[in-house]
Amino acid sequence: MNDLLRRMLFLPDQASDYARQVDGLHYFVIITTMVAAAGVFATAIYFFVRYRRRSDTDVTPRVEPKAIHEVIFVGLPLAFFLVWFAIGFPQFAKLQTPPKDAMDVYVQGKKWMWKFAYPGGPNSLDVLRVPAGRPVRLLITSRDVIHSFYVPALRVKQDALPGRYTQTWFSADRPGRYEIFCAEYCGLAHSGMIGELVVMPPEEFDQWLATQGRGVAGSQDGTPIAGEPVRPASNVIEEGRRLAGEQGCLKCHSVDGTRHIGPTWVDLYQRNEKLQSGKSVQADEGYLTKSMMDPAADIVAGYQNVMPTYQGKLAPPEAAAIVEFIKSLKTPAVQSGPSEGPVYESIPRK
């Protein structure tokens, strides 16, 4: 029954017990709505037929309501509405009250990605891993504008506000992969701000978290461990690659030649870029650095002014490392090996 109704209403998978409870209310609401609407329409259609105009001189009697009519008209809907509320509000209150033993995950929305951080330090971009069967509390904030963290399969949504933390929680009941959307309009790539919730068997999750803790799997999710002391860079280019992943550069700039939100980095160095202003500029070290610090100054023709400034977020050696990384991206190098692809784990789309 649940599954039939769920499919009829196009509701997504139910990844948690909470989702099933909310859907139960949903079915109740939709059924009462449909029955009430059908009642009103059936009455109206009966009247249309029964009382259709038969001649231009038809006369009609005066009909005035009794008080009881109006009481029914008010009381009946009010009763149903209050029942809906009486079921829905406790559900909402439950969603607002994480259990004490919940595991914390910090969620940060920024244009246009989700960053997840675990209390031990590990963090990842766009992929949220949680253990099945354990309550997870999300502490949500934003770095720029309002985003909204939304997992349809969990029936959970919470705004991510800059300068503020909000919270919500869930307990996914079995391993699986679910979409994370941004539900609050946040600019150019709002509809591309899609992440993935990976619910893992608890023991696998523990294992994963432990490897993250050792710092080895920094490359696995494309991001190193927050708060870790600067690693001695054996190779400046490698360091640039790591920083580009960490700073989210690769969300907008591809390293395989694909056109994306920003210009691709392949063969960018020394390229002549035509600017929006009509001028053109050679993409040398100076231009690349300036574009990180003051992105709005010289916009390449055909692209939008959407990149945030990295002034104060990148130390000079870090910016230099990214420039070195960009310099290293030459077509032959890419052709000789497998595609670099995005540095974070790819998200399979259903």
Added chain:
Amino acid sequence: MSPSHASDVPVYNPRNYLNSPATGLKSWLLTQDHKRIGVMFLVAASVFFAVGGLFAMLIRIELLTPGPTIMDAMTYNRLFTLHGVVMIFLFMIPAIPSGFGNFLVPLMLGAKDVAFPKLNLLSFYLYMLGAVVALYGMIHGGADTGWTFYTPYSTTTVTKVVPILLGAFILGFSSILTGLNFIVTTHTMRAPGIGWNRVPLFVWSIYATSIIQILATPVLGMTLLLVAVENAFGWGIFDPARGGDPVLFQHFFWFYSHPAVYIMVLPAMAVISEVVCAFSRKNIFGYKAVAYSSLGIAFVGFFTWGHHLFVSGQSAFDAGVFGVLSMFVGIFTAIKVFNWTATLYQGSIAFKTPFAYFVGFLFFLVFGGMTGVAVATVSLDVHWHDTYFVVAHFHFIMVGATVMAFLAALHYWFPKITGRMYPEGWGLVGAVMVILGFNFTFIPQFLLGNEGMPRRYFSYPERFWALNVASTAGASVLAMGLVIVLVYLLISLKWGPIAGPNPWHSRGYEWDTASPPLPENFEETPVYTRGPHEYDEDSYANPPPVAPEPKHAS
């Protein structure tokens, strides 16, 4: 229309507001006649409706396939912003109150004009000025914020939001002046015999609308000004990076914009109350309940704004309070729906075009209203908030109710305003296409929302594809229906058959004068001994008096 009484032989009234005192452009632009101002509002709002509709069609075409279809993301983001701004501020808020309201309120009260005719003209010019300023911003850069202008996005975006905000600010003044005029007119200019219990239901609803316009619009004006100041000068009012509070904006904004929904819907209800009586030839079932529920909606409408903020970090207690209060709007709406339906009982129902739109209206209002109460149910709203379910819900209310009522009004009062009839057969064809097209457009969107597709998405995962195709297909039928309506109405303006003073045999007071009305509305101040919705045997045995045709100066 075939008249049933020989005395009703249609004659085009030779002296009416359309040709007297003059017909030149200047005589229109400088007029203080509420009827001419109403017509100018109607024409302007209809043009903006067409513009907003064109944007809507482009949006639906873009969403035909996942990924870019006919435009890039930035263009799309600007387009849905313009669609919202044009439809809400330039069409839905002014169309019925400023257009039909201006034309009809004085006629329905037996008055010569509104209380402040010059203010009335000013309100039209403010409307045009606001439209020009907003359109300037749209052409030069355009905003990509959505019509809600949520901060801090709107205060940091590089697009041009300031002109559009200023445009909306100016439009607010137009709205306030119109509301003020109607309130004073209703209080002071009723003809002898029109006590408060004989005020036509149309006027009751417009009166309730005016209260909202006067009380809520200043809050919007202030808020938009604050956003413009923050955007232009970088003051920290809403942007937390500068010490502001982003949720404060949402409270301010919805304090206006939620009641604004009733600025759009109450006038629609005003039209429907008239149409249902005229075409079922019945007295309204429960005059007081229908009249006072308008005031109830206006009042409760001020205490529901928080239901837009359930997932914004608002406390659970607040959410509960706003959830319950929101449901009361549903109750007042239910009263109206039940009373309209009961009005049909033992009536004499003529299934003309305006009545067809009433049927569409009833359907959309019931589903729009019920889904409205459903989204006020907090735990369900968490899933639906900012998804296509909400898009479908508010289009059911705002398009389904407001546009249905607008079209019903356009057909019902077409003979009143122009003195001519539209073609009934084409009218029904248009109505069927509009109603079916509308259903096919928005029912799939309810399901898209259930499935989890967030609104304002330029692109979407492939599993949402089929429903988006269905929605776009529906939108095409809807658009074609509206084009048909536009074409035959334009043709009827010049070639439609002469209607006569009261082609519907309506008992509404506004029909007690010639159609089109005389420049001064009535030859002499009318005196009323009956209510405006009385169709019962006693009163109908003697056909309603019709204003005598003015004599030719021969």
